[in-house]
Amino acid sequence: MSVTDHARAPARRPRRLISNPMAKIAALPMIMTALVIFIGCSLWTVVHSFTKSKLLPSTQFVGFDQYERLWGTRRWLASVENIAIYGVVALVFSLVLGFVIAALMDQKVRAEGAFRTIILFPYSLSFIVTGLVWQWILNPDFGVQGIVRGWGWESFTFDPLHNPDTVLAAMLMAGLWQGTGLVAVILLAALRGVDEDIWKASRVDGVPAWKTYIFVVIPILRPAFMTATVLIATGIVKLYDLVVALTNGGPGIASEMPAKYVYDAMFNKQNLGQGFAASTMMLVSVLLILIPWAIFEFGGKKRG
Amino acid sequence: MLDQTQTALDGISVSIRDLQLSFGAVNVLQDLNLDIAKGEFLVLLGASGCGKSTLLNCIAGLLEPTGGQIFIEGQNVTWAEPSERGIGMVFQSYALYPQMTVKGNLSFGLKNARVPKDEIERRVTRAAELLHLQPLLDRKPAALSGGQRQRVAIGRALVRDVDVFLFDEPLSNLDAKLRAELRVELKRLHQSLANTMIYVTHDQIEAMTLADRIAIMRGGVIQQLAQPLEIYNRPANLYVAGFIGAPPMNFIRGRIEGSEFVGPVRMPLTGYGWSEGPWTSGDTVFGIRPEHVKIGDDARHCACQTEVTIEVVEPMGADTLLWTRIGGDEFRIRLDGQTTIHEGQTLPIGFDIDCASLFDAQSEQRI
Numbered sequence: 196m197s198v199t200d201h202a203r204a205p206a207r208r209p210r211r212l213i214s215n216p217m218a219k220i221a222a223l224p225m226i227m228t229a230l231v232i233f234i235g236c237s238l239w240t241v242v243h244s245f246t247k248s249k250l251l252p253s254t255q256f257v258g259f260d261q262y263e264r265l266w267g268t269r270r271w272l273a274s275v276e277n278i279a280i281y282g283v284v285a286l287v288f289s290l291v292l293g294f295v296i297a298a299l300m301d302q303k304v305r306a307e308g309a310f311r312t313i314i315l316f317p318y319s320l321s322f323i324v325t326g327l328v329w330q331w332i333l334n335p336d337f338g339v340q341g342i343v344r345g346w347g348w349e350s351f352t353f354d355p356l357h358n359p360d361t362v363l364a365a366m367l368m369a370g371l372w373q374g375t376g377l378v379a380v381i382l383l384a385a386l387r388g389v390d391e392d393i394w395k396a397s398r399v400d401g402v403p404a405w406k407t408y409i410f411v412v413i414p415i416l417r418p419a420f421m422t423a424t425v426l427i428a429t430g431i432v433k434l435y436d437l438v439v440a441l442t443n444g445g446p447g448i449a450s451e452m453p454a455k456y457v458y459d460a461m462f463n464k465q466n467l468g469q470g471f472a473a474s475t476m477m478l479v480s481v482l483l484i485l486i487p488w489a490i491f492e493f494g495g496k497k498r499g
Numbered sequence: 500m501l502d503q504t505q506t507a508l509d510g511i512s513v514s515i516r517d518l519q520l521s522f523g524a525v526n527v528l529q530d531l532n533l534d535i536a537k538g539e540f541l542v543l544l545g546a547s548g549c550g551k552s553t554l555l556n557c558i559a560g561l562l563e564p565t566g567g568q569i570f571i572e573g574q575n576v577t578w579a580e581p582s583e584r585g586i587g588m589v590f591q592s593y594a595l596y597p598q599m600t601v602k603g604n605l606s607f608g609l610k611n612a613r614v615p616k617d618e619i620e621r622r623v624t625r626a627a628e629l630l631h632l633q634p635l636l637d638r639k640p641a642a643l644s645g646g647q648r649q650r651v652a653i654g655r656a657l658v659r660d661v662d663v664f665l666f667d668e669p670l671s672n673l674d675a676k677l678r679a680e681l682r683v684e685l686k687r688l689h690q691s692l693a694n695t696m697i698y699v700t701h702d703q704i705e706a707m708t709l710a711d712r713i714a715i716m717r718g719g720v721i722q723q724l725a726q727p728l729e730i731y732n733r734p735a736n737l738y739v740a741g742f743i744g745a746p747p748m749n750f751i752r753g754r755i756e757g758s759e760f761v762g763p764v765r766m767p768l769t770g771y772g773w774s775e776g777p778w779t780s781g782d783t784v785f786g787i788r789p790e791h792v793k794i795g796d797d798a799r800h801c802a803c804q805t806e807v808t809i810e811v812v813e814p815m816g817a818d819t820l821l822w823t824r825i826g827g828d829e830f831r832i833r834l835d836g837q838t839t840i841h842e843g844q845t846l847p848i849g850f851d852i853d854c855a856s857l858f859d860a861q862s863e864q865r866i
Contacts, residue, residue, distance in 0.1 A: 392594035395561050396655070400608030401582025410607070414598035 237478060244471035252467055261472035271473065274451040281363055281452075282431040285370050289427050290420065292371065293378025298408065300379070301386045311383070314376040322373065326440020329369035330356065356442055359449035366441055366450055373437075374430060378423045385419035386412070421492075432481055453477050511570075512537040512695035513558060513663055518567035520553060520719075527553050528719040531567070537662075538693045542710035544700060546742070550719035551699045552667055558697060559588050559665050572662050582612075584663075587656025591668040593648040595640040601651050602636040605658050619658075626654040629688065646677045653688070666698040670705060682708060703743055707731070715739050733772075733856065737863040740786050740856055746820060746831045749792070751785040752860065753826075760785050760857070763826025766803040771852045774865050782860035789820070789833035791854035794846055801849025808845045812838075 213219065244262075247255040265271050300310055317325065332338045335354040343351040355365035389412055397407040413420070435454035438444060444451040453473060461470030513535040520528040527550050535541045543551040556562040558569060560581035568577045576584045595604050605626060609619045627633045630650045640648055649669055656664055669685075670678045686709055689696055700706055706713050707727045714724045715738075723735035734740035740748045753762020755778050760766040766785065768777070798804055807830065811822035814837060821832040821840065832848065840846065857866050 390592050390594055392590040392592045393596065395556075395559075395581075396588070396590060396594040396596075396652075397608075398561060399559060399581045399586065399588045400611065400655070400659075401580070402608060402611045406611065411596045411598070417598075 240471050241475050241478070244468065244475045246468055246471075248467035248471065250465040250467070257468075261468045262476075265469060265472045265476065270448050270451055271453070271456055273448045274453045274456050277363060277450060278431065278434065278452050281367060281370070281434070282428075284367055285374070285431055286424065286427055288367070288371055289375045289378050290423060292375045293423065294382050294413075296375065296379040297382035297386055300383055311380060315380050316376065317373045318377045320373065322436035323440045325369055325373045326437050329365070329372070330441055333365055357446055359446055362442055362446065362450045366437065369441055370434075370437060374427060377426065381419055381423050381426075382416060385416045389415055428484070432477060510537055511535065512539065512572060513697065514570040515554075515558070516568045516570070518554070518557060518569065519565045520550075520557060520562065521565050526719060528557070528564070531719070531721065533714065533721065533724070535695060535697065537695055540689050540696045540698065540709055540711045542698045542700060542706040542713045543716060544703060544706040544713050544742075545716035547701060549716040551701075551716045553719075554716070555665055555667055555697060555699045558663075559586055560584050582608075585661045586663045586665055587659040587661045588665040589649070589652045589656050589667065589669045591671050593640070593645075593652045593672070595648055595651055595655075597640050600637050600639055601632060601643070601654075604640070604651055605654050608655070609658060622658040622660060623654075626657040629657065629691070630654050630684075644677075645673050646681055649673065649681060650684075653685075657692075662695060664694050664696045666696065666700075668700055669698075670702070671700070678702075678705075685709060703745065707743075715742060733774075733865065734786075735865050737784060737786075737858050740858070740865075744788055746789050746833065748786045748788050748856070749825075749828075749830050751787075751825055751828065751830075753783060753785060754860075755779065755781055755783050755857075763828075764803055764805045766852065766855075768852060768857075770802075771855065771857065778857075778866055783866070784858040784860050784863075786856040786858060787850045787854060789831040792832045792848055792850050794832065794834065794840075794848050798847045798849030802852050804847060804849040806845055806847050809840060809842055812840060812842055814838075 243252050243254075245256050245258060246253050247257050247260075296314060300307055300314075304310065320328075333354070333356050335341065335352075335357070338353075340351060340353040343353070355361035355368075393411060393415075394407065397411060402411075433454055434452050435458065438450055438452050438455050442450045444455055454477070457470045457473045457477070460466045460473060511534050513533075515531055515533040518528055518531040518533075519526070531554065543554060545551045553562060557564050558571075560576065560579060560583075564577065568575060570576065571584050571586065574585075581588075596607060599607060602623060605623045606619050609622065614622075623636075627636060630653060632647075632650060632654055635643060635647060635651070640651065643651065649672075652669070666685075670681055673681060682705055689709075698705075698709060710727050712724060713727055713730055715722045715730065717738055723730055723739045725733075725735075730739060730743055734743060734748070737750070741750070751762050751764065753760055753764075755761070755768070757779055758768050758777075760768055760783060762785065771777075793801055805825070807823040807825060809821050809823050813820040813822070816837070818836065819834045819838045819840075821834065823830050823832065834840075858864065859866050
């Protein structure tokens with residue numbers, strides 16, 4: 196290998212220890228931030244998840260005790276189950292809905308700019324606002340149920356927030372309302388980049404529009420879908436404020452989420468070790484998804 | 500009535516009747532009539548915005564005309580879907596499906612139309628042979644050069660087994676050398692297939708070399724429809740005369756008095772091929788192509804002679820371009836080969852009336 200390299204490049208550019216010093220100096224703060232905060236603090240957290248830390252971090256190691264307790268806690272198990280359901284459904288629905296909205300807006304509609312603003316608007320709100328708004332909408336006394344009952348349908352019942360079976364669906368409704376617009380706008384921008392002649396070619400080929408979307412356009416949009424997926428996925432993993440604003444984990448523990456478990460353990464129950472263990476589990480699950488994807492996307496053979 | 504139409508369309512592949520297209524208040528095509536014979540190579544030529552691509556898109560069914568009718572192989576297809584018209588189309592940007600292999604690109608439409616598998620195989624193999632695509636069948640478009648991509652795009656039209664091929668500036672995205680190669684390849688393809696081909700371009704060399712007939716368009720109207728050399732020799736109006744030929748035709752403004760053209764030069768008009776009777780008076784534009792101007796000793800035998808001072812000499816190897824002025828207007832002379840003539844030199848030039856064109860200064864039509 197190295198022999199052929201030499202044969203191909205007999206003259207080599209001299210390697211300087213520091214080329215482009217200004218650029219490196221300028222990048223230094225960000226490099227430090229990444230090293231100290233992202234990697235350093237993550238490692239610190241992982242290490243301390245194996246300790247007996249309570250109110251303050253301690254270095255008394257207890258092995259996997261914190262994890263055993265974590266996986267024996269009903270509330271944590273419920274949180275994991277909830278985020279799995281919420282995550283899969285939110286991911287699938289926001290991609291599908293976002294794409295459908297983008298495709299509809301790509302049909303040369305009038306006042307497209309206005310539609311785009313309206314659709315993206317929820318994304319500009321904080322999850323706290325979204326949570327409050329939907330809490331009011333779904334409130335049985337002055338939300339949808341109250342309005343319909345006011346019209347005279349006295350037996351109408353629509354109270355998803357106070358039913359453990361439907362509370363996740365209600366949270367999905369709020370989450371999708373906020374997040375789908377961004378997906379739609381990202382995909383719309385990508386759709387605009389698709390050569391119009393490709394549409395003409397598929398019409399001449401006699402391929403119906405839906406088939407063109409599935410077999411031609413969506414593969415072209417793969418990078419945009421990737422971007423959207425990463426954005427949605429990070430939003431799902433760190434889901435916290437929506438839960439707090441909408442249900443505060445209730446009714447009971449029906450809408451608990453891992454991030455909320457971490458927060459409560461660390462700051463309400465003075466149990467840092469549990470919080471570290473839980474957040475380490477979150478980190479591991481993210482890495483489990485991210486690493487295979489990164490290997491598939493960037494590693495392996497260079498595909499031509 | 501139907502029978503009449505049928506006989507009228509015998510031997511005609513594509514027939515366009517009173518075609519109109521407007522976007523809002525803008526008329527892009529106006530009462531356009533055009534008959535294209537079976538197996539003919541027709542080129543639609545014009546500057547950008549002249550409506551040539553719009554016309555092609557109407558024939559393909561990608562644009563709905565505002566009025567008029569289109570017949571392909573005797574069928575009224577004015578309202579038919581593009582895929583039902585028996586056409587194949589090749590686009591300027593190639594418009595290949597980027598995530599499919601070459602083979603996938605060629606067979607996607609056929610699979611969708613539920614053509615039997617062995618038939619798809621047969622057609623793809625044939626197209627690949629004709630276009631030298633066999634070694635590329637499993638590659639994706641991103642791994643192909645521009646010329647190869649365009650050949651795949653042509654192949655995609657070919658496998659449809661259709662009567663009429665439509666080309667929308669297929670060579671414009673290629674560099675000059677590839678363009679020349681693919682041009683010859685297209686001409687060979689037309690000779691071996693004998694399909695009707697309609698070809699849109701703004702490149703007059705493509706038009707002259709490929710076409711059986713050229714339709715020169717301007718403002719949604721066909722200015723002249725004729726064989727390439729007829730257009731070159733007898734342009735129908737000032738626009739066509741100035742559009743075809745590089746460098747373009749020289750124009751000298753003046754008037755006809757009796758049997759003479761009088762302007763910065765005098766020119767006896769005996770022997771001119773009049774289009775509509777001999778004119779004896781009126782404002783006229785006299786046109787002569789740069790390559791028809793003679794200099795030196797050759798000029799002495801010409802019917803019209805004058806002297807000019809050369810301002811610029813442009814040697815191009817195979818020929819030489821001389822720039823001068825007659826009556827204040829730019830005047831170009833093209834000589835074969837190389838010359839020792841230099842800037843500032845004064846020399847006699849002359850031209851013959853049988854190479855010249857005369858146009859009515861008002862209507863700009865050939866007279």
